[in-house]
Amino acid sequence: MSDQATLEKIFPQSLDAIRTEFAGAPDHVPKDRIVDLNIAMGSSHANDLVDPYEPFGWLSGPEIPRLLFNPPPQNGMGSAAGASPSGNWVVPHYEDIDRVYSDNDHFSNKGTAEFQALIGETFRSIPLAIDPPEHSKYRMFLVPFFSPARITRDLEPRIRKIVTEMIDAIADKGEVDMAWDFGRVFPVRIFMGLMGFPDEKFEDFLEWEWDILHSGSLEKMQGALRNVLEYLRSFIAEKEKNPDEHLTSSIVHGKIEGRPLTEEEKIGTVWFLWLGGLDTVAATISQMYRRMALQPEIQTMIRENPALINGAVEEFLRTQPILSSGRRATRDFEWHGVQVKAGDGFSCLNPAGNFDASRFKDPRTFDPTRKANRHFTFVGGVHICLGAHLARRELRLLLDEWFKRIPEFRVKPGTSSTVYPGLLSIRNLHLQWDVK
Ligand code: HEM
Numbered sequence: 001m002s003d004q005a006t007l008e009k010i011f012p013q014s015l016d017a018i019r020t021e022f023a024g025a026p027d028h029v030p031k032d033r034i035v036d037l038n039i040a041m042g043s044s045h046a047n048d049l050v051d052p053y054e055p056f057g058w059l060s061g062p063e064i065p066r067l068l069f070n071p072p073p074q075n076g077m078g079s080a081a082g083a084s085p086s087g088n089w090v091v092p093h094y095e096d097i098d099r100v101y102s103d104n105d106h107f108s109n110k111g112t113a114e115f116q117a118l119i120g121e122t123f124r125s126i127p128l129a130i131d132p133p134e135h136s137k138y139r140m141f142l143v144p145f146f147s148p149a150r151i152t153r154d155l156e157p158r159i160r161k162i163v164t165e166m167i168d169a170i171a172d173k174g175e176v177d178m179a180w181d182f183g184r185v186f187p188v189r190i191f192m193g194l195m196g197f198p199d200e201k202f203e204d205f206l207e208w209e210w211d212i213l214h215s216g217s218l219e220k221m222q223g224a225l226r227n228v229l230e231y232l233r234s235f236i237a238e239k240e241k242n243p244d245e246h247l248t249s250s251i252v253h254g255k256i257e258g259r260p261l262t263e264e265e266k267i268g269t270v271w272f273l274w275l276g277g278l279d280t281v282a283a284t285i286s287q288m289y290r291r292m293a294l295q296p297e298i299q300t301m302i303r304e305n306p307a308l309i310n311g312a313v314e315e316f317l318r319t320q321p322i323l324s325s326g327r328r329a330t331r332d333f334e335w336h337g338v339q340v341k342a343g344d345g346f347s348c349l350n351p352a353g354n355f356d357a358s359r360f361k362d363p364r365t366f367d368p369t370r371k372a373n374r375h376f377t378f379v380g381g382v383h384i385c386l387g388a389h390l391a392r393r394e395l396r397l398l399l400d401e402w403f404k405r406i407p408e409f410r411v412k413p414g415t416s417s418t419v420y421p422g423l424l425s426i427r428n429l430h431l432q433w434d435v436k
Helices: 004-010 054-060 077-081 094-102 115-119 134-146 148-171 178-183 186-195 199-214 218-241 247-252 263-276 279-294 296-304 306-319 388-405
Strands: 068-070 088-091 175-177 326-329 333-335 338-340 345-348 409-411 430-433
Touching: 088 094, 094 345, 115 218, 134 148, 134 263, 148 178, 148 186, 148 388, 175 178, 178 186, 178 279, 186 199, 186 247, 186 263, 186 279, 186 388, 199 218, 199 263, 199 279, 218 247, 218 263, 247 263, 279 296, 279 306, 279 388, 279 409, 296 306, 296 388, 306 388
Parallel strands: 088 345
Antiparallel strands: 068 088, 175 430, 326 345, 333 338, 409 430
């Protein structure tokens, strides 16, 4: 573990310490709001705290201005993920984040997570990058496939089988790289079954996904994007000819408002599902196991009372907000005394909002009995994660089967427990337990 002085140097705890100058900021942004918050965006600063989001909790304190402004990340990768090259407003307080996610008149999703633009593709990511009222027709089309009842009927048996097999394969070994060999693999296997992709694409999917989200290299991102889109288009064409009972086929042969989907809508939908459901679950699993390894009383709590699993999953989600979602202002307006202009970028700082003491009692305490746990890890409003029920089910079944088979575990001595508090998360997490 790093000592406190080192951590405070990396993660300053006052606005004065992170104030910065940025000549590229638009003229209407007050200079005293410009601060360097890239430390909290999860793509550059790792730490090894038990609660890796702890250094950002102060940003939702009552003394912090309601709107801050962050220059773009130095590495230039932010724009690929939707950050504006002229910087973004940052929203750290619960109440304001709630407004940004819910107020679609002032805040738009256009262009969000449209990595495909990096290779000149113009189709939209459906449904994420679509604003209401158009959004609802896509959402209504997709919702039935992700409903809790459908997951129980069609997916739960397969999820349980896969997770049981994966745990049985490691139980007697007494160790696993939970991030690389488990968290990264498990959601991809579930997703392949959901969509109907053939098992032999498994390694390619893992590699493409890694290159797009984690390589940090524009060239690798573009190569992977070309590969994945070429493959998804060929798979869609195959399903046109040979329908089956899986989700890709249902999309390809589905109807929205009584008409078939266009080619752009088909690829936009299949592509965004591919992007949305893999790394998010992987990052969540890795951070959840890291937290349990470093705080074994959470293991004891769940082992002694498995009825707490649902509440524990919700608390892992709240305390691990892996994404800070972006929006763009649709018009000029004044908010909390500052002028916002149409086109301004906004980042909602979920690692602050999920710990806002005005909303959550004892926000840093991991409490699986917490009531009304309305966090932002799946955002809120109309774009609330479509895969949230599926993700929760994957995590619950994993914990359910894990605690039946694996005794108390720890981080393997001599290995790293470093984490990027965000989607970049953890590359390797070596866990160890005693084998009887
Ligand atoms: C723990 C795992 C997951 C997390 C943390 C997560 C997080 C999110 C977030 C933050 C958003 C909203 C982004 C925004 O509005 O800017 C979102 C939307 C979405 N997610 Fe997830 N996600 C997870 C799992 C999944 C899974 C498993 C799937 C599907 C297989 C999925 C599919 C989607 C889709 C389709 C949307 C767009 C919804 C819309 O725009 O109406 N997600 N997710």
